[in-house]
Amino acid sequence: MTKMSGAQALLEALKRQNVEVIFGIPGGAVIPIYDALLDSGIRYILSRHEQCAAHAADGYARASGRPGVCMATSGPGATNLVTGIANAYMDSSPIVAITGQVPRPFIGKDAFQEADIVGITTPITKENFQAGKASEIPKIVNTAFYIATTGRPGPVLIDVPKDVQTEVDEMDFSNRIELRGYKPNYDPHPVQVKKAVEALTHAERPIILAGGGVILSKASSELLALAELLQASVATSLMGKGCVPENHPLSVGMVGMHGTKAANKLMLEADVILAVGLRFSDRTACKLEEFGSWAKIIHIDIDSAEIGKNVGAYIPIVADARLCIDAIYKTLVQQLKERKSSPWADRVQEIKKQSQEETNSNEGSLKPRQLMMELRKVLPDETIVTTEVGQNQMWAALYFQAYKPRTFISSGGLGTMGFGFPAAIGAKVACPDKPVVDIAGDGSFIMTEQELACSVVEEIPVTVIVLNNSVLGMVAQWQRLFYKRRYSAVHLGGVPDFVKLAEAYGAQGFHVESVSEFSEAVRKAIKSEVTTVIDVPISPEENVFPMVPVGGGLKDMFWE
Amino acid sequence: MENRQTHVIATIVEHKPGVLYKVSNMFRRRGFNIESISVGPTDQEGLARMTITINGDERLVEQVIKQLSKLIEVVKVSELEPSSTVAREMALVKVHTPNAKNRSDVINYVNIFRGHAVDVSPESIMVEVTGSPDKIDAFIDLMKTFGIKEVARTGVTALSRGVKSVRID
Secondary structure (H helix, E strand, O other): OEEEEHHHHHHHHHHHOOOOEEEEOOOHHHHHHHHHHOOOOOEEEEOOOHHHHHHHHHHHHHHHOOOEEEEEOOOHHHHHHHHHHHHHHHOOOOEEEEEEEOOHHHOOOOOOOOOOHHHHHHHHOOEEEEOOOHHHHHHHHHHHHHHHHOOOOOOEEEEEEHHHHHOEEEEOOOOOOOOOOOOOOOOOOHHHHHHHHHHHHOOOOEEEEEOHHHHHOOOHHHHHHHHHHHOOEEEEOOOOOOOOOOOOOOEEEEOOOOOOHHHHHHHHHOOEEEEEOOOOOHHHHOOOOOOOOOOEEEEEEOOHHHOOOOOOOOEEEEOOHHHHHHHHHHHHHHHOOOOOOOHHHHHHHHHHHHHHHHHHOOOOOOOHHHHHHHHHHHOOOOOEEEEOOOHHHHHHHHHOOOOOOOOEEOOOOOOOOOOHHHHHHHHHHHOOOOOEEEEEEHHHHHHHOOHHHHHHHOOOOOEEEEEEOOEOHHHHHHHHHHOOOOOOOOEOOOOOOHHHHHHHOOOEEEEOOOHHHHHHHHHHHHHHOOOEEEEEEOOOOOOOOOEOOOOOOHHHOEOO | OOOOEEEEEEEEEEOOOOHHHHHHHHHHHHOOOEEEEEEEEOOOOOEEEEEEEEEEOHHHHHHHHHHHHHOOOEEEEEEEOHHHEEEEEEEEEEEEOOOHHHHHHHHHHHHHOOOEEEEEOOOEEEEEEEEOHHHHHHHHHHHHOOOEEEEEEOOOEEEEOOOOOOOOO
16 A cells, blocks of 8 residues: 555556556646656657547557557546547547546536536446546556456546545555456357358358457457458458458458448358458448348357347357457368369459459549559558548548558548547557558548647657548538539638648648659658658549448449 | 337346446437336345336347446346236325315225325325336326326336346355
């Protein structure tokens, strides 16, 4: 037992969780924590908006696999975190958010900068806590990290009233975590594994649909081994992108509303769909009641509530993706004759080739597809790419091949514009030796561009590639396709000048007009280790294709 | 929705502030409707029991149970089989009885329903009645002919018959 303040106990507990950095902004209700932070040895990074602190913690978590920590003051500081927390919740990202709260005697009195952040974040956190007294803090912190990082990961919030931060008491850091209502199950049920093996053994046209759970459970090599054994192609959700190298012959890219032609077509032709670590979001499965009705679905997820929520499963398995895939592989490898070639494997290559040829046509200068493919050539394999949300994100998902897990970071479930840049900052803090690039649109980047200040001042160099069409591109695309080109509130007016904007913050800015200028600028940016914004003009008429219209199923995909 | 029927779900939760909010908030956010909910402490320290009734098909019930189980503070969730469950609700009903005739008629009905008159005033009588929700409905309908001043119902609470129990060991 040691005597210390609540603020000191908080930081000591964080240190014991191996926290090395906190993203955040101070304010009245967290000054005691920021004071103790000076003596803690934990690095703080001053974000310029709390939403970005949460996104940075999220990016840190996704790039490293370790929980990210963000902090904000009470009231508006806490509510500004909400978008970032909701984003982490939708994409199962382990972050711990710490908020200050007004002193206990003021709670419920509508005090200055009071907000009921525990109430507000209940539906968007895996769990949240309010510290009732200082001595509870070590246990709350331990429990928060345990919950955030185990089972299906997710955000946890800890609300600490200011007078709890200053209260001095005996602290016990050795307490055990007792959670009667939380016991995540990792091991697959042997009977279900047997059923899955049975279905896969008899499958003539198996396909694997891999989600973010494959990355979270580090199941990449197990999954690839299984795919090769089955000669099954691997399609992914947006969150699963990078779980297998996308230049692998069996990889067919993303499935869904803006999935690749190959992935969507093959999904429709499969007789067994092995869905691993994903929740069948409407952007992946499109028409929920229709998806997979033509095939047997084996659905593996660690969250039992995801099984049967959106799409029914023929064989449900509640388990850790890696353990389950491994168990299936080990049984299957003894039963299955080696499949060097099969009509299905040939079909996969045929469809892949077809879609390649079709998409190779219509080349011009500064086409998003060409830019993405060029970017892949220029960037080292280990580069971490983040994206904003909208057309830029879908072009990146379709045409920028990810080779490794945790190298493609995107806001999947919530679709948060402005996520990519602060997430890139977080990723760079987690992986300082890897280049980090945000593939952005001008509309998204404007939402969080003030983090250029954080990036420059804190010396966290990342590169932002602004695909600048001067419109809110995805909305414009919908208005073009489904609203008779009646453009409403999408024109951004061609401002700001992104080169000047970068320079105003002390970053470097490049404007490029050709593919060769583009690759040269990217090379320079990566080499320079200076925060860089590359302004890349593209046509506002560009569309993201293929596309499945809203309300349609995969079979309704169109590409022009 | 097909096969809509009432389901009774027994839930053991951590007995601490904010848990009811988390449970009811989950129902609201997922678009599940609660027909009734009753909450009280159990014989085990730190645990409370929530009895929740919902209306819907099997798929909905399965989702409700899974989403409830997902809440950290929810320790155990179980659907109670209607055929092997004792389900009871209590209601307090204040009935308008301006004269002796009304009063004695009401007391007669109360006896048939095995209820109790618990308070009498010159203008009204308060009745306590316990039973299945159907029985309570029937009693309240009957009292409407006299004029109801006020009703307070507890919502259903329920236990499995015999050895089966929803309990933390």
